[in-house]
Amino acid sequence: MPIHQPQQRAEARPDRTDVRQAEAALVEHYPRLVRLAYVVLPPALGRHRRVLAAHAAVQRALPVTGVTADAPRVPAQSRRAKAEPGRRAAAGGSRAHAITSGEATADGTTDSSPSGAPYALMRLRVLRSALAYERRPRWWPGRLPVPAALRPSTPVVWGLRLFPRAGGADELALDRALSEVPGEVRAAFALHLLEGLDESGVRALLAEAKVSEPAAAVRRAARLGGPDRAAARASLRSGEFDPCTVQTRPSDLLRRRHRTRAVALAAVLCVVAGGLAVAVDDQVRGPERSRAAEPPADPALDPAKLARTAPERWADTSRIDFSAWPARGGRTDDTELLGRALRVWAQPPKTVKVSASPGTVTVPPAQPPRLLFAGEVDGAAVVLFHDAGVRVVRYAEPLSGSGGAALDFARTDDADVTSGAAVVVSRAGQRARFLLAPWIAESTTRDLLAPDTPSRPLDVGPDGVTAAVARPAPAGGCDTWPVLQLRSSERIVEKHAFLITDLGDLTPAHLTYTPKPGRGAPSRQPREATGPEALVAWARTACSLRTLSGSGVRSVNNWAFAEQRLPEGGASADWLCTRADTWRGPGRVLVQFLRPATSPTDPGTVVADREDTALCSRFGQHVLAGTHWKAASGQWYVLAAGSRAVTRIEASGTVKDAASGPTLAVRAPRDATVRLTGALREGGTLTAVH
Incomplete structure (x- = not known):
């Protein structure tokens, strides 16, 4: 909008009117402007100073007298022209027209809507103020960091720490992504998603804010937040980025x-x-x-503010997960160790080895985490935290020697009695120690490849740390597969034993078993894999767990979905669907064919491998698979089997045949190409999984 100079002395008053219009826009849209400033400000300020700086940027944006020459302005001539129709109209109608149309009226009613010039002025001034926190003076060397004395000052609040409400995993991930880009990119991202400006509008506004390369900033902002812009907009409008709705904590009194x-x-x-x-x-x-x-600038990094659970809380709550774990270990009161662990978490030095299971964010905590353990294990000081119900964090530093510290993250949202029963506290060579949940009443070990061998007692210290147990070998021969067999206290569940195994993550995977379909019986549900039938099935499929190592697996279920009588008078074979569910949601499926074997540990044959699928879960209850099989006579067959709802199977391609029921066997060359289709009892068809 062009700036028109007043042509008469009587028009000198509009400068004061401009200030009033700007003030009206600021008051009406204050939360919106403060959120914009908060997103643009550098996250390195810390959440407390960032909140204060956002409010300061908005409040200091109000012009002192008139509108400056380089900012948008409501022209005096335009205001006079707009007011004339109101004077000629009826008294009541003039004010109604001015209010509904959003125009300035003769009696001072102002256009403070987001599309009006006063709001545009305030938004530009707020944007410039927020961007100034990362800009360096022209005379300052480009390679040197800008000292705090040369940056805009922030208000001082004595005795309180302020920070927005914590968000979920998506908000944490977005905040981490924003912290890795410069201020002009954050500004472009916020202007597009919060202000609703298109790319050309964002570029123009960034150019007015003295951004050197607005087009580049817009391009980089388009890559932030992932492809789902609606989800990114929702995250940006959540409490995580709302500096007007804050939580307060006292400073160190x-x-x-x-x-x-x-x-x-x-x-x-x-x-x-x-x-x-x-x-x-x-x-x-x-x-x-x-x-x-x-004291730490962020209260979440203050060891004195760590959350701690009462020792017996687990027995008196309906939420049995990591939030019910008490703080254990011999160094839970070592504030130096706890403070070091929190600082490394917030800003890991290059010498610290950081690892995370897939789908786990590694951003600093948004609020004080819960302390689970602090003690010395296998020559290292180890600290375990539980953060916001979504992840477990392990910090370990050597007690002696030159080795570096380690920081490990694992996702744990929606944990329960079994998936929240243990955490790996130490790994040394091919052995590991676990910290067990307080509700574990009995702990033993067993070998999945020896289903007839009874379990052996496992020693557990008073702090809940187990003796060192063997780990499954990551490579080479698969001669043994150690697992833990745990039993929950009768104070929460009666006679509940279950199996867990170390798959390379902080949290071990829970192993279950779904029995074969019964005749006329309803569909079976997964159960604990401690019975003889389950142990025999796991003895033949345990070695396939190697392919799941380090993939963030929460639980693995062996579903015996079909039993098939083999041709030529052979014995029965079993079809299993081994489904691994991850903490982040997607699952992986291995369909295995278990032919008759002389040894209980003969491995099954993997006939299908599918990732990111709902197959073999409660959301994918129908499955059909096939394989080539050679009979004792030397004749090759195509075998197929489906789950209990499959009533007919048809084969097409090199050979054509059909069979009623959930199984099919047809002669076919070894290299025959066959397409398998199944009909379901309730209608519909099903193709074989590959």
């Missing part, structure tokens, strides 16, 4: 009191003897001790 006393004492000493005051200040407030006394 004792430390504040000590500071006050120290200041008073220093003042007295200055009056009595200036030289002595300098000596005392050098001794008491030296650089190292001063830094140690400073």
Whole structure:
């Protein structure tokens, strides 16, 4: 909009009117402007200072007198022209027209809508102020970081720490992504999703805000937040990015009191003897001790604010997961160790080895996490945290030697009695130690490849840490597969034993079994894999678990979906669907054919492998599979089997045949190409999984 100079002295008043219009726009859209500033501000400020800086950027954006020459302005001539029709109309109609049309009226009614010039002015000034926190003065060397003294100041709040409400995993991931891009990219992202501007509008506004390369910023912003822009917009409008709805926590009260006393004492000493005051200040407030006394800028990184659960809470709550774990270990009161672990979590040095299971974010905590364990295990100081119900974090540093620290993350949302029963606290060579949940009453170990061998007792220390147990070999021969067999306390569930196994993540995987379909019986449900039939099935499929190592698996179920009588008078064979469910949702399916075997550990044949599928779950209850099989006579067959709802199977291609029921066997060459289709009892068809 062009700027028109007033042509008469009487028009000098519109400058004051402009300020009033800007103030109206600021008051009406204050939460919107503050959220915009909060997103654009650098996350390195910390959540407390970022909240204060966002409010400061909006409040300081109000012009002191008139509108500056380089900002949008409501022209005086335009306001006078718009007011004339109102004067000629009826008294009631003039005000109604001005209000509904959003125009400025003669009596001072202003256009403060988001599309009006006053709001555009405030938005531009807020944007410039927020971007200034990352800009360096022209005379400052480009390779050096900008000192805090040269950045815009932030308000000071004594005695309180402010931070927005914590969001979920999506909001944490978005906040991490925003922290990795410069301010102009965050600004383009916010203007597009929060303000609804198109690309050309964003580029124009960034150019007005003195951004050097607005087009590049818009291109980079388009790649933020993933392809689902609606989800990114919803995350950006959540409480995680709302600095107007904040939580408050006190700063360290004792430390504040000590500071006050120290200041008073220093003042007295200055009056009595200036030289002595300098000596005392050098001794008491030296650089190292001063830094140690400073509380963390973010309350989430303060070891004094760590959440701790009462020891017996697990027996008196309906939520049996990691939130019910008490803090255990011999160093739960070691604030130096806990503070170090939190600081490394917030900003891991390059010497720290960081690992995370798939789908787990590694951003710093948004609020004080829950302490699960702090102690010494296998020559290392280990700390375990549970953060916001969505992940477990393990920090380990060597007690001696030159080895570096390690930081591991694992997703744990919606954990339960079994999936929240243990965490790997230490791995040394081919052995591991677990920290068991407080509700575990009995712990043993067994070998899945020895189903007839009874389980052996496992020693557990008073802090819940087990003795070292063997881990499944990641490569080479598969001669043994160690698992833990645990039993829950009768205080929460009676006679409940279950199996877990180490698949390379912080949390072990829960193993279950679904029996074969019964004649006329309803569909079976997964059950614990501790019975003889389940152990025999797992003995033949355990080695296939190697393909799931390190993939963030929560549970693995063996579903015996069909039993088939083999041709030429052979014995029966079983069809199993081994489904691995991950913490992040998607699953992986291995369909295995178990031919008659002389050894209980003869591995099955994998005939299908499918990732990111609902097959063999409660959302994919129908399955059909096939394989080539050679009879004792040397004749080759195509075998097929379906789940209990399959009533007919047809084969087409090199050979054509059909059979009623859930199984089919037809002679076919070894290299025959056959397409299998099944008919379902309730209608519809099903193709074989590959």
